[in-house]
Amino acid sequence: MPLLTTLAGDALNAYGFSRGAESAGAFELISTTILGSSATSVAFTSIPSTYKHLQIRASARTDRALGVDSFTLRLNSDSANNYYSHLLFGNGSAVTATSLGANNIIYAGRTTDSSNTANAFAQNLVDILDYALTTKNKTIRSLFGADTVGGYPWQGIHSGVWNSTAAITRIDVLPGVGPNFVTGSRFSLYGIKG
Amino acid sequence: MPAGVSAITPLANLTLGSAQATITFSSISQAYRDLILVVSPIATTTGNAGRLRLNGDTGSNYSWVQMYGDGTTAASSQSTSSTELIGLQSETTQTATVIHITDYSATTKHKSVLSRSNNTNAISTVVNQRWANTAAVTSISIYMTASTTYAAGSTFALYGVSA
Numbered sequence: 153m154p155l156l157t158t159l160a161g162d163a164l165n166a167y168g169f170s171r172g173a174e175s176a177g178a179f180e181l182i183s184t185t186i187l188g189s190s191a192t193s194v195a196f197t198s199i200p201s202t203y204k205h206l207q208i209r210a211s212a213r214t215d216r217a218l219g220v221d222s223f224t225l226r227l228n229s230d231s232a233n234n235y236y237s238h239l240l241f242g243n244g245s246a247v248t249a250t251s252l253g254a255n256n257i258i259y260a261g262r263t264t265d266s267s268n269t270a271n272a273f274a275q276n277l278v279d280i281l282d283y284a285l286t287t288k289n290k291t292i293r294s295l296f297g298a299d300t301v302g303g304y305p306w307q308g309i310h311s312g313v314w315n316s317t318a319a320i321t322r323i324d325v326l327p328g329v330g331p332n333f334v335t336g337s338r339f340s341l342y343g344i345k346g
Numbered sequence: 347m348p349a350g351v352s353a354i355t356p357l358a359n360l361t362l363g364s365a366q367a368t369i370t371f372s373s374i375s376q377a378y379r380d381l382i383l384v385v386s387p388i389a390t391t392t393g394n395a396g397r398l399r400l401n402g403d404t405g406s407n408y409s410w411v412q413m414y415g416d417g418t419t420a421a422s423s424q425s426t427s428s429t430e431l432i433g434l435q436s437e438t439t440q441t442a443t444v445i446h447i448t449d450y451s452a453t454t455k456h457k458s459v460l461s462r463s464n465n466t467n468a469i470s471t472v473v474n475q476r477w478a479n480t481a482a483v484t485s486i487s488i489y490m491t492a493s494t495t496y497a498a499g500s501t502f503a504l505y506g507v508s509a
Contacts, residue, residue: 177352184379184509209380209507211448211458242413242422242472271480275448275458295446297411297460297474305411305424307460307474336454340379340509342353 178345185339190332196323196341201284204346208278212337214327216265222328223261223276227314231256234315241308258312261296274298283320290314358504365495371504372485376451378506383445387500389436394491396434407478414471433473435465450483
């Protein structure tokens, strides 16, 4: 019996960081939003289906007043309870593993908020795999960090699933509580070829 | 940015031909949105760790929170006042770390540094850090604790991400 078997429908992609000059590559910018004023959400719309995977890179802060907020996603405007999330994170003293579902959003990371040190924003890097494939439910994985002196420090990894085989054409990024992302928050969407 | 053009641009690439104590990326272009630092170092002695500083800042202006597992234990720790950034696993065999610095050129934000790292002693870590300074990042210095050195064959690569 081979140690490694391939199931039908599996995808295995490998990407390398180039050592040379810039060229036509596999990682392309689709859209960037930098907030000039507070906003209740940020939307990536009319997402082209020509890539293999998507990545969101965000630097975000909300106006909640707790010390931390959540960074969440809604796909194709589906607000039904079709999302499940799994969280593994550390808060500086303990590691927590938990799951959330069924929900009407995916919990993809954390943000800082108005109780945190001024000028402190949280990083969220979210990968959405096979987003245009109509034979798979959609999965995400994320790496995030919200270092918040005066609040709750958090960093960790999340995973999530949207129980739909529809190709993703729209992503709404929402604060968990908010109600708003604040000025300066930045959200960039990239397409990864495969 | 036009379609068909990569949003990740190599900025600098170094493979050590001999042992070196400090590696510095300087005069970093401000033309990008994020930086990605890919480091695969080899330490000349075991038991020490890699560190970073931004813009040569040696003050207590860094804070960090980390989560790590060593095959038997998962734990988290933090520091709210540090003189350096952490998170570069180092061993006498090759290790791997990818570090993201988002909005490195934004002068309205403290700088966020997010990394994943592992070494051959079966330690895997995730670290989130903040440099409490709104200055644009123009240099990154990488060094080892206890004044030890990186060995020949260590690789350090810096990339700019457009947005």
